[in-house]
Amino acid sequence: MSIEEIALEAEERMEKSLALLSDQLRGVRTGRASVGLVESIRVDYYGSPTPLKQLANLSTPEPQQILIRPFDQTVLGDIVKAIQASDIGLTPNSDNKVIRLNVPSLSVEQRKKLVSRVKDLSEEARIAIRNIRRDANKQADQEQADKILTEDDLETCKEETQSLTKRFESKVNEMAEKKSTEILDV
Known part of the structure; x- marks a missing residue:
């Protein structure tokens, strides 16, 4: 060489x-909502761990909120479980169509x-x-x-x-x- x-x-x-x-x-929180906090969370999707960004549309409609809209509604429960199991410290709120994550101030x-x-x-x-x-x-x-x-x-x-x-x-x-x-x- x-x-x-x-x-x-x-x-x-x-x-x-x-x-x-x-x-x-x-993926490190700053007190503001950012899709970077959740996009790499792995969700068990038909037996294989898949990054959340491949399973759902991620957005921040408000400065303190992340909105997760799954492409496939059947995976909603799996996404909630994956978020709860992750170490980001946010509690998912689901209405069976979308998941909202409220990002509290630090x-x-x-x-x-x-x-x-x-x-x-x-x-x-x-x-x-x-x-x-x-x-x-x-x-x-x-x-x-x-x-x-x-x-x-x-x-x-x-x-x-x-x-x-x-x-x-x-x-x-x-x-x-x-x-x-x-x-x-x-």
């Missing part, structure tokens, strides 16, 4: 880690817990990014041992990987800071 291939592979993997963090942060203590959760998620993402850097550096070391890369190429590759790592870690920090501010300012 060349320096460019190693760097490109590391960058692609770091992008995936960032995308995962983004999805995880969308207390100061709940906000602090959520900010702590955001910090934990962002640290997991930073660890994943550092692991990708380690893997890329190992690959470069192996290529140098196999006489494919010179020592100068090895140094260049490691510097490039380090700059990628710094860039992605700063993006993680930015995302975490934005979400924490969103939680605390509501």
Whole structure:
């Protein structure tokens, strides 16, 4: 593998880690209704766990309410059970056609817990990014041992990987800071 291939592979993997963090942060409550809170909840649909967003139309008609309108009315009870079993802490209200989730305002203590959760998620993402850097550096070391890369190429590759790592870690920090501010300012 060349320096460019190693760097490109590391960058692609770091992008995936960032995308995962983004999805995880969308599921963290902020006190405002957001379909991101429920869209990834898995519902047992004919024996297979299916994301809620594939089974229902999700919307926020009011700032403090999420409306779930199933495409198939027979799955309504399963959706209610899945929401109750999830850890989002919202109680579903069903009228046998739609499900309404009222999102209450968060207390100061709940906000602090959520900010702590955001910090934990962002640290997991930073660890994943550092692991990708380690893997890329190992690959470069192996290529140098196999006489494919010179020592100068090895140094260049490691510097490039380090700059990628710094860039992605700063993006993680930015995302975490934005979400924490969103939680605390509501």
